[in-house]
Amino acid sequence: MARTLIHAPKAARAGEIIEIRAMIAHPMETGQRMGVNGTMIPRAIINRFVCTYGGEVVFSADLHPAVSANPFLSFCVVATQSGVLAFAWTEDTGEVHVATTDITVT
Amino acid sequence: MRPRPRAPAVIAALLSIPALLAVSGAVALEQGDRRSGIAFASPQTQAMQADDTANPGMLWVMDGAQLWRRPDGAAGKACQECHGDAAQSMKGVAPRYPDFDAGLGRPVDLSGRINLCRVRHQRAAPLAHEGSEMLALTAFVAFQSRGLPMAPAADARLAPFRAEGRRLFEQRMGQLDLSCANCHDDHWSARLGGSPVTQAQPNAYPLYRLEWQALGSLQRRMRNCMAGVRAEPFAYDAADYIDLELYLAARAAGLPMETPGVRP
Numbered sequence: 001m002a003r004t005l006i007h008a009p010k011a012a013r014a015g016e017i018i019e020i021r022a023m024i025a026h027p028m029e030t031g032q033r034m035g036v037n038g039t040m041i042p043r044a045i046i047n048r049f050v051c052t053y054g055g056e057v058v059f060s061a062d063l064h065p066a067v068s069a070n071p072f073l074s075f076c077v078v079a080t081q082s083g084v085l086a087f088a089w090t091e092d093t094g095e096v097h098v099a100t101t102d103i104t105v106t
Numbered sequence: 107m108r109p110r111p112r113a114p115a116v117i118a119a120l121l122s123i124p125a126l127l128a129v130s131g132a133v134a135l136e137q138g139d140r141r142s143g144i145a146f147a148s149p150q151t152q153a154m155q156a157d158d159t160a161n162p163g164m165l166w167v168m169d170g171a172q173l174w175r176r177p178d179g180a181a182g183k184a185c186q187e188c189h190g191d192a193a194q195s196m197k198g199v200a201p202r203y204p205d206f207d208a209g210l211g212r213p214v215d216l217s218g219r220i221n222l223c224r225v226r227h228q229r230a231a232p233l234a235h236e237g238s239e240m241l242a243l244t245a246f247v248a249f250q251s252r253g254l255p256m257a258p259a260a261d262a263r264l265a266p267f268r269a270e271g272r273r274l275f276e277q278r279m280g281q282l283d284l285s286c287a288n289c290h291d292d293h294w295s296a297r298l299g300g301s302p303v304t305q306a307q308p309n310a311y312p313l314y315r316l317e318w319q320a321l322g323s324l325q326r327r328m329r330n331c332m333a334g335v336r337a338e339p340f341a342y343d344a345a346d347y348i349d350l351e352l353y354l355a356a357r358a359a360g361l362p363m364e365t366p367g368v369r370p
Contacts, residue, residue, distance in 0.1 A: 005168070007159035025165040027319075069319035070162040 004099040006087060011104045012079035020051065020059075022087050023072040024097060030065040046097075048090040049073060054083035079105045134272075135291055135305060135357055142309055142361050143369055146302035151316070155368035163245060163314040163366025166238070166321045170246025173239060179230025185243075188227065192250050198257075200248035201363055204352050205259045213267050213348050217244050217323065235342045241321045245312045248365035255362055256309050258355040271353030274346055280337030286350075301370070306331075308354040310367025321366065324351060 007021040024046065031043025043065065051059040058077045082105045089097045144152055154160050174192055177184045189195040204215040207222065214222060220243050221232040233240040275286045289298070290306035297303065311324040318326075325347045329339040340346045 003165070005159060005164055021159045023160070023162065023165065025162075025169075068316075070165060072160060072162070074160075 003097065004087070004089075006085075006099050006101050008085055008101050008103065010102070011106065014079060014081075014105050016079045017076050018079050018103075019074065019076050020085065021072065021074045022049070022051070022099070023070060024089050025070055026089075028063075028065070028067055028069045028071060032065065044092055046071065046089045046091055048088075050088045050090075051075070051077075052086045052088075053077060054081060079103065081105050134287075135294075137360065139305075140307065140358065140361055141294075141305055142307050142364060143304045144310065144364060144367060146304045147368075147370060151368055151370055155310075155364065161314070161366060161368055163312075163321055163368060166242045166245045166312070166314075167249045167366060169238070169242035170244070170249070173243050174246060179224060179228035181227065181229045183228050185223070185228075192247065196247045196250040198251055198254055200251040200365065201254050201257045202259045204264075204348050204355065206261045206263045212345065213264055213352055215324075215348055215351050216247060218348070220244060220247070236323060236326055238321075241312050241323065244323070245321060245366050248312070248363065251363045252365055253362050255360050256355060256358045258352070258359055264352060267349050268352045268356055270346075271349035271351070274350050275353050280332065280335035282335040284335045286331070306354065307358045307361055308351065309358050309361040310364035310369070312365065313367035313369055315369050317370065324354070 003025045005021075005023040007019075009018050012018050026046055027044070028046065029041055029044040031040070031045075033041045035041045045065055045067070046063050049059075049061045049063060049071075050057055059073075059075045061073060063071060082103060085101050085103055087099045091097070144155055147155075154162075158164050171192075174185045177187075186192070200216055203219065204213040205219070206212070207214045207219070209222075209226075217233075217235075217240055220240065224230045224232055233243070278285045278288070286306060289303050294303050294305040308324050311327070312321045314321050315327075325342075328347060328350060332339040
């Protein structure tokens with residue numbers, strides 16, 4: 001199933017500031033809520049987001065239980081060279097969801 | 107950052123208004139007055155709905171696109187094998203639902219039609235009410251009609267069900283003894299507990315409610331409202347919902363489809 005929604009330009013001029021948006025479908029269960037019969041629903045969130053550009057980290061964020069479901073992050077980077085923008089979301093369990101998109105810089 | 111689900115704080119505020127509402131009669135909404143729920147939302151929520159890269163409902167639409175192509179059931183067929191490209195075949199379908207089903211002898215909504223198609227043609231098990239797969243497929247099909255005006259089916263066989271829907275809409279219910287019409291016909295421009303009352307228009311469903319932090323159906327929204335007036339919501343598969351949806355669709359004729367909508 002498609003679980004991520006990435007918005008980044010396919011092409012940019014060198015030195016241009018580009019906006020990148022990344023959303024992932026995730027319940028971001030806080031661990032503070034009660035389920036049926038008063039049992040706690042265990043915490044299950046994405047606690048780390050990293051964006052790399054040509055292998056170099058350009059943006060990262062620590063996410064906490066108060067972040068909403070389906071977290072949406074928007075940030076800007078300077079287009080320097082053609083390459084791969086890679087996005088990684090790390091779960092509490094250590095599982096990593098990855099998405100990539102290519103960018104051509106002229 | 108969006109708010110976490112919280113207890114409906116509006117219930118307390120509801121207590122103070124029945125006396126006010128009792129004096130006004132139920133007047134159906136005039137055509138020129140019709141306004142989509144998004145018109146009452148904050149500029150931030152409007153921007154989130156308008157931008158497909160920020161609208162979380164698009165996650166379900168993308169899921170639905172995959173389900174559309176996935177073979178299922180004993181017949182081993184995907185939706186696509188009969189219906190082809192959804193962008194063409196499903197365009198204009200959602201605005202006319204609920205529509206009459208001759209086999210059942212009563213109206214079905216879009217989700218009901220998807221389940222009938224699964225059972226009759228794919229020979230698959232029906233999808234669960236309000237399940238993520240049902241919401242994704244319904245959102246995907248309705249998304250193909252985004253921007254088209256709501257155009258309720260003109261089938262004469264629907265008339266008695268639509269009349270029943272209107273009766274339910276104007277029927278007082280619950281401990282607060284309020285009908286849908288008391289708020290959504292008579293006081294839609296007012297505010298309740300700080301939130302706009304709105305007109306209860308169904309043109310953006312299934313939609314993403316920030317309070318739910320998920321996509322939800324029109325039926326889920328109606329159950330919310332019934333709990334809000336302290337009535338017992340109809341059972342999940344009750345025909346009353348379809349009758350109400352029929353009346354709401356007629357009441358919304360002409361409003362553009364917004365699926366997947368975003369609401370607070």
